[in-house]
Amino acid sequence: MSAPPAPALLVPEAPQKAESIFHRNLATFAANRLAMASAVVVVLFVLMAVLAPFVAPHDPNETDLFRRMQPPAWLPGGEWSYALGCDALGRDILSRIIYGARISIFIGTAVILVATSIGILAGLASGYLRGWVDVVISRIVDILLGFPYLIFAIGLMAMMGPGLWNIILALAYKEWVIPCRVVRGETLVTRELEYVEAARALGASRWHIMLREILPNILSPVIVVSTIRMAHVIILEASLSFLGLGVQPPTASWGSMVADGRAFILEAWWVSTFPGLAILLLVLAINVASQGLRDAFDPRFQE
Amino acid sequence: MSAPLLDVRGLRTVFETRAGTVCAVDGVDVSVHRGECLGIVGESGSGKSVTFASVMGLVKSPGRIEAGTILLDGCDLRGLTPKQMRAVRGKDIAMTMQDALTALNPALTVGEQIAEVFDAHDYTLPRRGSARARAIRDKSAEMLGLVGIPSAESRLRQYPHEFSGGMRQRIMIAIALACRPKLLIADEPTTALDVTIQAQVLELITEIRARLGMSVVLITHDLGVVAEHCDRVMVMYAGQVIEEGPTAEVIAQPQHPYTRGLLASIPRPALRGQPIRPIEGQVPDLIGLPPQCRFYSRCPLHRDACLAPVAMRSAGPNRRVRCILSGEPVE
Amino acid sequence: MSLGKLLERILQLLPVLLGVSLIVFAMMALTPGDPVQIMIGDQSVTPEQEAALRRDLGLDRPIHERFFLFVTDAVRGDFGESFYHRRPVADVIAERLPATIELSLVALIVALATAIPLGVLAAIRKNSVLDRLATVGSLLGVSLPGFWFGILLMMLFAVHLQILPVSGRIGYSSEIVPITGFLLVDTLLRGNLSAFWDALSHIILPAITLGLPMTAILMRVTRTSMLEVLRQDYVTFAEAKGLSRRRVLFRHALKNALIPTVSVAAIETGSLLGGNMIVETVFGWPGLGRLVVESIFLRNYPLVQAAVLFYAVTYVLLNFAADLLYTALNPRVKL
Numbered sequence: 001m002s003a004p005p006a007p008a009l010l011v012p013e014a015p016q017k018a019e020s021i022f023h024r025n026l027a028t029f030a031a032n033r034l035a036m037a038s039a040v041v042v043v044l045f046v047l048m049a050v051l052a053p054f055v056a057p058h059d060p061n062e063t064d065l066f067r068r069m070q071p072p073a074w075l076p077g078g079e080w081s082y083a084l085g086c087d088a089l090g091r092d093i094l095s096r097i098i099y100g101a102r103i104s105i106f107i108g109t110a111v112i113l114v115a116t117s118i119g120i121l122a123g124l125a126s127g128y129l130r131g132w133v134d135v136v137i138s139r140i141v142d143i144l145l146g147f148p149y150l151i152f153a154i155g156l157m158a159m160m161g162p163g164l165w166n167i168i169l170a171l172a173y174k175e176w177v178i179p180c181r182v183v184r185g186e187t188l189v190t191r192e193l194e195y196v197e198a199a200r201a202l203g204a205s206r207w208h209i210m211l212r213e214i215l216p217n218i219l220s221p222v223i224v225v226s227t228i229r230m231a232h233v234i235i236l237e238a239s240l241s242f243l244g245l246g247v248q249p250p251t252a253s254w255g256s257m258v259a260d261g262r263a264f265i266l267e268a269w270w271v272s273t274f275p276g277l278a279i280l281l282l283v284l285a286i287n288v289a290s291q292g293l294r295d296a297f298d299p300r301f302q303e
Numbered sequence: 304m305s306a307p308l309l310d311v312r313g314l315r316t317v318f319e320t321r322a323g324t325v326c327a328v329d330g331v332d333v334s335v336h337r338g339e340c341l342g343i344v345g346e347s348g349s350g351k352s353v354t355f356a357s358v359m360g361l362v363k364s365p366g367r368i369e370a371g372t373i374l375l376d377g378c379d380l381r382g383l384t385p386k387q388m389r390a391v392r393g394k395d396i397a398m399t400m401q402d403a404l405t406a407l408n409p410a411l412t413v414g415e416q417i418a419e420v421f422d423a424h425d426y427t428l429p430r431r432g433s434a435r436a437r438a439i440r441d442k443s444a445e446m447l448g449l450v451g452i453p454s455a456e457s458r459l460r461q462y463p464h465e466f467s468g469g470m471r472q473r474i475m476i477a478i479a480l481a482c483r484p485k486l487l488i489a490d491e492p493t494t495a496l497d498v499t500i501q502a503q504v505l506e507l508i509t510e511i512r513a514r515l516g517m518s519v520v521l522i523t524h525d526l527g528v529v530a531e532h533c534d535r536v537m538v539m540y541a542g543q544v545i546e547e548g549p550t551a552e553v554i555a556q557p558q559h560p561y562t563r564g565l566l567a568s569i570p571r572p573a574l575r576g577q578p579i580r581p582i583e584g585q586v587p588d589l590i591g592l593p594p595q596c597r598f599y600s601r602c603p604l605h606r607d608a609c610l611a612p613v614a615m616r617s618a619g620p621n622r623r624v625r626c627i628l629s630g631e632p633v634e
Numbered sequence: 635m636s637l638g639k640l641l642e643r644i645l646q647l648l649p650v651l652l653g654v655s656l657i658v659f660a661m662m663a664l665t666p667g668d669p670v671q672i673m674i675g676d677q678s679v680t681p682e683q684e685a686a687l688r689r690d691l692g693l694d695r696p697i698h699e700r701f702f703l704f705v706t707d708a709v710r711g712d713f714g715e716s717f718y719h720r721r722p723v724a725d726v727i728a729e730r731l732p733a734t735i736e737l738s739l740v741a742l743i744v745a746l747a748t749a750i751p752l753g754v755l756a757a758i759r760k761n762s763v764l765d766r767l768a769t770v771g772s773l774l775g776v777s778l779p780g781f782w783f784g785i786l787l788m789m790l791f792a793v794h795l796q797i798l799p800v801s802g803r804i805g806y807s808s809e810i811v812p813i814t815g816f817l818l819v820d821t822l823l824r825g826n827l828s829a830f831w832d833a834l835s836h837i838i839l840p841a842i843t844l845g846l847p848m849t850a851i852l853m854r855v856t857r858t859s860m861l862e863v864l865r866q867d868y869v870t871f872a873e874a875k876g877l878s879r880r881r882v883l884f885r886h887a888l889k890n891a892l893i894p895t896v897s898v899a900a901i902e903t904g905s906l907l908g909g910n911m912i913v914e915t916v917f918g919w920p921g922l923g924r925l926v927v928e929s930i931f932l933r934n935y936p937l938v939q940a941a942v943l944f945y946a947v948t949y950v951l952l953n954f955a956a957d958l959l960y961t962a963l964n965p966r967v968k969l
Binding site for chain 3: 359361385389390391392393394397398400401402405406407408409410411419420423424475478
């Protein structure tokens with residue numbers, strides 16, 4: 001029948017160099033136009049947040065009672081220097097949205113960084129060391145997974161009181177579980193591969209193997225999951241702020257701006273609408289971009 | 304000889320892919336006579352499965368039948384509406400698949416999977432009510448008994464995963480044969496099985512064929528199976544039929560270099576001690592094929608004349624071959 | 635699944651439940667500051683009242699004893715006294731629960747009823763306009779902040795079009811004496827059809843808001859698993875048997891495709907719990923979620939603690955049920 005296949009190589013082979021795979025995946029991602037456009041939107045939001053004092057037309061906390069609920073520029077009574085209109089205290093909505101991006105993006109990034117770092121360490125320890133370390137960490141993970149996310153965060157915020165750092169803590173306390181599970185699963189597979197065994201045989205220390213041999217090869221799925229989670233964290237922060245459990249007034253945050261506008265939906269729809277639109281845009285952009293990342297970086301989604 | 308049961312002429316089935324149009328079946332003629340067992344041999348990608356998926360009307364997008372006629376008992380299957388075709392499938396032509404484990408639905412009981420064939424096709428049953436249900440159950444149990452599954456009545460309530468591999472294969476055959484089809488297409492019926500069970504399943508098919516007087520198409524890549532069970536054999540390569548004839552003759556005197564290669568590559572007791580000779584090279588890419596003989600690149604005897612299109616040639620009574628080195632042109 | 639296996643699985647739940655209550659307990663016990671002072675806030679109380687509250691909360695005992703008391707009390711359904719309502723916490727929660735359950739169930743029904751048909755249609759007509767719309771829709775569904783979507787719906791249907799009420803559970807004119815606490819059921823039991831329509835019109839917008847993310851997720855899961863199933867040999871074999879298209883799609887394909895959908899639905903039902911707080915706040919829905927949010931601002935900690943524990947235990951049990959359901963639906967998986 002057909003020719004027998006060439007004999008398989010019996011020599012243990014290190015996986016393809018992590019860097020070259022990374023570059024190939026990056027190229028796949030760049031070819032996905034929708035994902036690239038979304039990544040650009042995310043970058044624009046980040047720039048807007050960083051450069052807020054330079055791009056915001058007004059001081060976000062400056063009240064002007066003569067401009068109470070001034071409509072957006074294209075409606076009668078609006079003016080272009082207050083493009084998206086003003087809220088019930090006469091503050092410029094556009095400027096508050098620009099400053100609000102700082103809160104959303106800072107909290108989102110901080111939570112993901114803290115949670116991913118903890119999750120990676122815990123996941124590596126759990127998956128590589130096994131034994132009692134694995135038992136303890138897995139139990140904690142199971143228990144934390146027993147809480148609906150928002151309720152866990154609300155419970156913590158209720159006890160700790162509102163505030164920027166408390167939000168980060170409240171969200172990170174549970175968020176690390178997700179990267180931890182991903183890392184643990186990948187580590188369990190990777191630790192059995194030949195190149196890891198080779199490193200072990202050469203007498204490399206446990207930390208060297210975990211951080212230098214295993215981690216670089218399982219980083220892709222962790223990055224993909226982290227970006228997807230970023231979108232969730234931003235919505236959670238906005239939800240906490242909406243309930244009044246987030247950053248406190250007068251600091252502008254998108255969630256609390258939507259809450260502020262709730263009382264005026266009869267006469268000033270724009271107060272709630274635009275900050276919510278900002279959340280939607282950013283979260284949607286992150287979701288689309290991270291789907292592109294997943295398609296490019298996760299071999300399970302490659303055809 | 305009377306008109307064949309199944310008569311396929313000039314069948315051409317293509318698949319649109321991003322890389323181009325793949326011509327999986329290219330001008331295939333097949334005829335199956337009443338009561339006969341026809342073996343179809345070829346490696347994967349030779350078009351043998353697609354040919355019979357076309358006959359069954361089961362070619363799915365992005366594939367489509369581009370040309371050809373498919374006559375079953377004189378009726379053109381390509382002219383039927385989807386609904387009329389459904390009435391033919393499972394009743395007049397039935398099919399078994401390679402692996403019963405994946406072909407049986409894991410979430411439905413074996414009884415239901417047999418019963419639904421009767422429910423769809425058997426018009427002799429009582430119209431409705433418990434009489435119909437009972438009749439269907441009896442017939443289902445009878446089918447399981449026919450394929451040699453003991454205590455059939457109680458096993459109808461079990462799920463496929465509760466049976467052994469050989470039993471599942473028998474169940475699949477029972478389902479296919481439920482409405483006593485005129486033609487059974489058995490697609491690689493033994494590939495997924497252990498050697499001992501392979502023999503049992505083939506025995507079963509041969510025995511039931513004789514009992515019910517139906518025709519069988521046995522698709523396989525195992526020439527040994529063909530030698531033992533088939534009256535005639537058809538060898539396919541790269542979407543074309545390249546040799547056809549009575550099994551004994553083809554095996555004794557293969558005409559096409561590919562058939563000879565196939566025979567040389569199977570271990571035979573008679574040739575013990577001689578090395579097995581695999582055919583060098585690979586099946587050509589089916590996209591944008593040149594008009595030449597498709598076996599050209601792998602053929603030990605190829606010559607310049609092979610670069611022209613090669614038509615089927617006659618090589619004695621009931622024998623055809625697609626090689627310019629044998630047979631004579633058909634006018 | 636045998637009874638023994640089931641018992642074993644139930645036993646495995648216990649450490650998780652214990653851990654969950656430990657965390658809920660720790661949330662309050664380890665918080666910096668004196669909970670009694672925080673709870674009293676600027677209300678004026680006598681030293682006796684303060685001491686009574688302290689004793690009531692068990693704050694005069696060592697911490698491990700307090701945890702033991704917390705768990706044993708919780709098992710008995712005793713969560714202490716709601717400072718604000720001057721009634722047992724358990725009673726206050728029980729009173730608000732039917733509204734929350736009713737809203738969650740309707741949201742679940744809305745989600746299942748839209749997600750499954752859309753997911754199946756999108757899979758059958760892969761790459762059609764409908765499929766693309768469904769994909770975009772599900773992406774929007776998971777990206778929309780629920781509180782904002784609720785307000786948008788409110789502005790459109792209640793304020794602008796004025797075809798649905800803005801908030802609440804039922805209009806004043808159609809209030810009825812409760813029987814089960816589920817207004818949609820009670821109004822029918824009382825034979826008051828206009829009150830039923832009134833209750834229904836009140837629940838539509840909150841239920842859609844609450845169910846939206848779940849709809850998006852379930853639609854995606856259904857589509858993916860249906861596509862996967864349609865590629866399976868048993869679907870081809872079912873077609874080869876000459877069965878009707880309906881039977882192939884629904885009996886053979888859908889039955890298998892729904893296995894992941896149903897278990898994801900059970901898990902996602904747990905996430906409705908969190909969404910409840912938001913949606914009930916937006917629509918002034920008098921359920922448990924809104925009670926918790928109000929209680930946080932009233933510093934009614936025993937109630938918040940009890941509610942968080944209640945939510946967490948329900949969530950764990952729902953996940954457990956999802957697991958069992960998956961097993962029950964899938965004859966191949968044997969425990």
